[in-house]
Amino acid sequence: MKLMSKDLNKKAAIEIQFNWIFVAIAGFVIFLFIIGIAVKNARDSEQKLSQDLISQIVASIKGKQQLSDAFTSIDIPKTNIQFSCDKDTDLAYIRIAQSQRQNLPVEIIFAPSSLDTDKLLLSTEDFSIPFTVTRFVYITSPETAFIVYYKAGGDLKAEAFFNALPSNITKVEATGSNLANKIASFKNFKIICFEECPTGKDYIQIIPNNPDIFSYGQINFHKGTSNKVTQYVTKASLLAAIYSDNKEYYECQMDRAFKQFEIKRKLQIERIELMEDDTDISYDCRILLIRPSTTLYALKDQKLIHNEDIYNIMRQFHDDNKDLELSSCPIIY
């Protein structure tokens, strides 16, 4: 009997201890659960903040895109913004810090692949070949300087280019003798040169194939010892190359622009066909509309590589449009 009572006492003591262990474990699990919810909420709100910021920036960019030839700036909290373009899918993206990237399905933005800044400098330019296809948006930061390199004894091309650069960016003129001093003032810079380029430096060389530097030509992205050559046509395309970090990004965005051009070209043809069928338009005008229609067919599937052809067809199309105006007919663009 005495032995049994001792045994029961021991059992009770174990149960009381187990009770405490159970409470401790349950408390710990509840504590972990609360901490988990708090951590998840904190992470969610951080992500939401980044997404909100991205949405605001994209909305601002879209808003600024409405205005042609406009310079403006957007003040944002200091952050890292990344721009990318996928050649295989033809999609462009914007991403802020570690947030989810946001697709930019129709916007064509030329910017460095990564920007650490609290201010975005935006400018826009119509991409017209020759009718407006889309509006290019150029983005940079005040910390990035565009150094236009002049050859010794004056450089008219460099001067024309310098004056054409948007006035809201950090732009500097330099020659062989003062380049080192000018570069020393900036952490990030791009050297843009024409016939003569500085040795031992990365630069973007513009090689126009026409006295008018904004018509068409070639662009050489020189980095270290490598030279990557690509083409440009029109001022919008030339500025696009200058704002881009590399040939790949520039070409990817230009490919997207030419895909939009193909849609707009077909729309123009459709419009001319409607006009040709409309008897409200005089017979003479309808005859005159045949030429620009043929010119538009000649612009089918054009790519950046055909820049000379595009430029010549553009001029032809411009003349066709002028003829229509002089004959008091409805113009094409």
Add this chain to the structure above:
Amino acid sequence: MNKSHQTKRNPAESTKKSQIQLGESITVVIIIIILFVIGIAIYNTFKQEDWKNSNIQYGDLSVIALAKTITEFPELKCYTMVNEKINCFDYYKIHALNKSLNDPATRKDYYDYYSNHFKNSRITFVSIYPDGYEITIYDNNISATRTLQISIPIIIEKNTGINAKRNFGMIVVEGYLR
């Protein structure tokens, strides 16, 4: 005193007491868990309501943004040789876009591109005076729930050369809630 009291306690009673204590602890834990579950359910209901509201707000904002964008579409606006005409939309351009977006032969290419601009919306050009007609160029009728509707007064110009026929009208932009 305490010691003598402990030795005098009935062991069966002590076991029963600890069992009751354990039962109490389990009950408390279960009640806490139930309270947590109820709390999370209420929180989720509020969150869902919040999400619904922000979705409606987002839909409204998209319609406002689209209405702002569409008035600047070069493929719809009127141009002179030197500049664009403010608030003027070209009759032939509207019809060309309408045909391209609704003709089964061309619809896919145009739709893929313009759905990125127009998203879940319906865009109608309405001519009011002197001619009255309506052209719905785009309608992505995902659901019957409609959000905001914005009407922008415009001029629709049919330029046939020497004469240009102008109609007063408006663009009606309506958003659908996904």
